[in-house]
Amino acid sequence: MIFCAVKLAGGGPIVFLFLLAVKLQRLVYELGIFSAQQRAGRKGTNFIMGMADDTDLVDWVRFDQARASLGVRLFRHLGYLREDGAKAVTQIEDAMRSGDAVAMVNPADLLRAEALQIGAIGVAALAEDIEDQARDCIEYRQTPDNIIEAVVKLRDAFERTVALIDGETNPLMARHPILQTKSAAFASR
Numbered sequence: 001m002i003f004c005a006v007k008l009a010g011g012g013p014i015v016f017l018f019l020l021a022v023k024l025q026r027l028v029y030e031l032g033i034f035s036a037q038q039r040a041g042r043k044g045t046n047f048i049m050g051m052a053d054d055t056d057l058v059d060w061v062r063f064d065q066a067r068a069s070l071g072v073r074l075f076r077h078l079g080y081l082r083e084d085g086a087k088a089v090t091q092i093e094d095a096m097r098s099g100d101a102v103a104m105v106n107p108a109d110l111l112r113a114e115a116l117q118i119g120a121i122g123v124a125a126l127a128e129d130i131e132d133q134a135r136d137c138i139e140y141r142q143t144p145d146n147i148i149e150a151v152v153k154l155r156d157a158f159e160r161t162v163a164l165i166d167g168e169t170n171p172l173m174a175r176h177p178i179l180q181t182k183s184a185a186f187a188s189r
Helices: 002-009 013-031 043-049 060-098 102-118 121-139 144-169 171-175 177-187
Strands: none
Touching: 060 102, 060 121, 060 144, 102 121, 102 144, 121 144
């Protein structure tokens, strides 16, 4: 059918291939062959589910390397993670509520980059998972309904990570459990 239309219009083989590609793309979208739904439940969610305890949220070797290389600037980076990370988590949750996959990509990318700088691998894996799935949803024109599990786990993983890192960097946090709850409450703002 396509070949006959090309011959009647006087087009060559390149036009034929273009029309065939357009037809195949429509078929793929209609059938949902390469849907983002099939790629749900990737490494971030699986990583969080497979953790033995909270200490697996942070790669302490990478954290110690960051501490050694950054020196006193580590506290600035921790502040970025605490403040910008909390904003990014909130933006991701708001985008999930509104069904906007486009609005998830930038905050997830920012959170992943900041978390990886200091070794917060659990949060980074979840953020990367959310970012990749949101990009897939954009590419295949789908709603981000399949990302909800990772988004729900992100807030909890972020708060536990901030508490762990605060406990490691602030000796007062280890001695005063009230300060730990205040830090977690601040991180969730």
